[in-house]
Amino acid sequence: MSTETTDGFGHVSRRVGQLFRYVLFASTLVGILTLAVLLVYVANDAFRPLTADPGWHLVFFLTLVVPTVGVGWWSYRRSYRTLTTGLLGLVLPGIAALYAGGLAALFIDVIPTLVWLSFVVALAVPGAVVVALSRTNRDVPFLAQIAAVLVSAVGSLLVIPGLIQSFPTVPADWMVLVLTIGVPEGALLARWADGRWGRRDGLIAGVGTVIGSALAGVAGIATGIGAVPGVALALFAGVPTAIYVAVVVSERPEQRIGLLLPATIIVGALVGELVVGTLGFAGPESWVDWGFLTGTTQSGDPRSVGIYSGVVGTILLMFTVAAIAIPTGVGAAVYLEEYAPDTRLTRIIDVNISNLAGVPSVVYGLLGLGLFVRYAGAKTGTLIVGGATLALLVFPIVIISSREAIRAVPDSARQASYGMGATRWQTVKNVVLPRAFPGILTGTILALSRAIGETAPLLVIGAAQVFGVPDAWDSTIGAMPLQLYVWASTYASPEFYTTVLAAGIVVLLTAMLSMNSIAIYVRNHYEQR
Known part of the structure; x- marks a missing residue:
């Protein structure tokens, strides 16, 4: 049949x-x-791997490729999860180091550490007020609590930054980062490890984070990479990697063998570099090197250009987009799913949100130009205008992905919460949002990865020819897609097409694929749980 x-x-x-x-x-x-x-x-x-000497390829084939394939196959034969453990142990430090370098660039060129210190201290005052009010035994009215927090926040923001910035002597930049980021991170890590493994391990983790970040700053000075990058790499790359290794070693004994894979790659790369340096084999003439990543010059000579200003601009734009689109998008999704009645107006809003997700990006550029530049009077090509325009672009995507994640939470969980006497807000805060968090996080990361590669909105708002590193939130700004566009148009030549343009594409794709990889890992991790 x-x-x-x-x-x-x-x-x-x-x-x-x-x-x-x-x-x-x-x-x-x-x-x-x-x-x-x-x-x-x-x-x-x-x-350009073919420009290297044959001996260079042979050395790294023997020291890196053969051991890596062997250990990878051995891990796979033990179990697929063992292999994925090793792959994650390899990818995690690389992605973390990528974003740690971006954060270090912000503190080096954009945000003065003294200004950062002053605002951290100023914001710590209302935070302390909130903690004190939450722990008091007295019945303080809600409006009084709000008033106390607002008064303390406004007062501290008006007084403390100017007071701290007037000090004649301040700590070094890397010391400020250790105090403002390393100490809170160590405290959070100590609390997390205390609840998972015990008080002694929590104390070791917290103290080790602070001391390790300080030693990384000293090592950065000694090695020449800089104290601030050293601290950033230790806090944002070293600590997550150490946590992952500790979790695998202590809680997944059957998968420990997988950690040999990243160790084999690191050792093989170091041994191969030592051997080729000793034997004098020339490596590939790569265009993606340290000079290209840290250079800011823009000219017709491809050997002198760099993508550093575009990287910093892209990072700042992503911070601005995340600060605008994520809270408002998630808030709108919560209201539409949990509070809004099923009326004709809400159905019209649903249809419009779905349609806005498919609108071409250049239309959002025109919207940003008319709304923020022509109507609000902002200067074209600034960080605020660019970030707000891209936030409008990803706003419907954040709403749709967040609504799908909230909708996936079973109604039985809500009914159980109501049965325990919880209010609607308590149910949303304690039941719905924690369960929907993985889906919300995945959707927002994918939305930000789309914003990274958008060029048309930034072209429309007038940021095309800007290559300088911004020094304020209202400074004109560039981005990696804009630099690629200008290299392919203003400096159009065969040299740029086959050298610098290809290197810039690799850097941009690396950032986008790393964000997508994070989203995929988060989704799979929580699905398994």
Whole structure:
């Protein structure tokens, strides 16, 4: 029989179904291979591996490729989760180091550490007031609590920053980072480890974080990379990696072998570098090097240009977009799902939100130009205008993904909370949002990754030719997509197409793929739980 009967669908041809499946598989395979060929082509222009000596390739094949493949296959033979443990132990430090470098760039070129210190201290005052009010035994009225917090916040923001910035002597930049970031991070880590492994381990983790970040600052001075980058790498890359290793070693004994994979890669790379340096083999003439990542010069000579200003601009734009789009988008999703009645108005709003998610990005650029520049009078190409415009772009995406995550929480959990006497807000805060958090986080990360690669809105608001590193929130700003656009148009030449442009594409794709990888890991991690 070549046909089979299915209720509700009539006669369905089995051969047609198989043919359709094969066509889908073939089209998917063609798409993946096309993308792989494109990435290989771009990576070849950016890294130029064939320019290295044959001995260089042979050394790293023996010291890096062969051991890595062997350990990876051995891990896979033990279990698939063992292999994924090793791969995550390899990817996590790389992604964390990437974003730690971006944060270090902010403190080096954009945010003066003294200003950072003054505002941290100023915001700590209302935070202390909130803690004191929450722990008091007296019945303080709610409006009185709000008034106390607002008065303390306004007063501290008006007085403390100016007072601290007038001090004649202040700590070094890296010491300020250790005090304002390292100490709170150590306290949070100590509390987390205390609840998971015990008080002694929590104390070791907290004290080790603070001391380790301080030693990293000293090591940064000694090695020449800088004290601020050293502290940033220790706090935002070293600490997460150490936590991951500690969790695997103490709680997943059957997967410990997987940690040999990143260790093999690190040791193999160091041994290979030592051998090629001793034997004098020349490496590839890569365009993605330290000078390209830290350079700010823009000229017609591809050997003198850099992407540093675009990287800093992109990071600042992402902070601005996240600060605007995430709270408002999640708040709108909570209201529409948990509070808004099912009326004609809410249905119209639902349809419009879905339609706005598919509007071309250039339309949002025109909206930002008219709303923020023409109507509000802001200067074109500034950080605030660019961040607000991109926030409008991803706002519908954040709302839709957050609503789907909230909608996925079963009603039985809400009814159980109501049965215990909780109010609607208590149910949303303590039941709905914690369960929907993985989906919300995944959706917001993917929305931010889309904003990273957008060029049209920034072109419309007038940020195309800006390459300087911004020094204030109202400074004009550039971004990585804009630099790629200008390299491909203003400096259009075969040299730029096959060298600098390819290197910039690799850097941009690395940032986007790293954010997508984080989103995928978060989703899979919470789905397994």
